Amino acid sequence: MHNSYDSIAGEWHAYERQFGAKKYVDSLLGRLMPGVKILDLGCGTGQPVAQYLVRNNFRVVGVDQSANMLGIARRIVPEAELIHADMCEMNLTDEFAAAICWDSIFHVERTQHQGIFRKLSNLLEPGGWLLLSAGATGHEGFTSEMFGHEFFYSGYELEETLRLLRSVEFEIELCEEDDPSSLGHVAIIARKSA
Numbered sequence: 001m002h003n004s005y006d007s008i009a010g011e012w013h014a015y016e017r018q019f020g021a022k023k024y025v026d027s028l029l030g031r032l033m034p035g036v037k038i039l040d041l042g043c044g045t046g047q048p049v050a051q052y053l054v055r056n057n058f059r060v061v062g063v064d065q066s067a068n069m070l071g072i073a074r075r076i077v078p079e080a081e082l083i084h085a086d087m088c089e090m091n092l093t094d095e096f097a098a099a100i101c102w103d104s105i106f107h108v109e110r111t112q113h114q115g116i117f118r119k120l121s122n123l124l125e126p127g128g129w130l131l132l133s134a135g136a137t138g139h140e141g142f143t144s145e146m147f148g149h150e151f152f153y154s155g156y157e158l159e160e161t162l163r164l165l166r167s168v169e170f171e172i173e174l175c176e177e178d179d180p181s182s183l184g185h186v187a188i189i190a191r192k193s194a
Contacts, residue, residue, distance in 0.1 A: 019048040021102045024187045028131045036097035041087055042104020046073030049100055054079045063090055088112050098129040106135045110154040114164045121168040127194040134161050136186045158186055169193045
């Protein structure tokens with residue numbers, strides 16, 4: 001299935017960007033045993049998150065809906081297991097110590113978010129960790145343009161996102177606005193109940 005990220009994969013990958021999630025990824029990794037398996041949901045081209053995880057000797061499974069982004073990821077992080085799938089429909093059998101879902105879930109209709117959170121909870125081992133970014137402005141859906149292509153965004157108010165996470169056995173450990181310029185972009189670290 002073709003999506004907008006397929007159309008911009010090369011441009012997106014070549015664009016110079018900050019590793020905005022780094023302090024949160026570092027915080028997550030500090031809670032984990034060395035070498036455990038981490039799910040990178042919406043891994044894109046594998047840069048910077050999956051690449052950083054691999055360089056820090058973690059095992060990585062990356063999932064993305066864009067075949068072209070994954071084509072680049074296979075070159076960037078050949079050590080990772082990469083899966084072409086829609087996060088709403090993925091069927092993984094692995095168990096993970098942690099999952100990272102950075103700048104990806106808000107591209108999905110918000111009515112699907114609880115189902116994705118439930119999948120993540122089911123994939124994590126008891127006491128496993130989730131790092132998530134979310135938009136906290138309660139937009140049912142809007143589009144914006146990137147490299148000449150339209151992208152869809154959808155999200156709940158922050159309190160509703162936190163409620164949905166708690167409803168599928170997550171305890172919120174950290175929640176803060178990390179990029180005020182980006183429509184209330186929020187970083188969340190949550191732990192699955194042990």
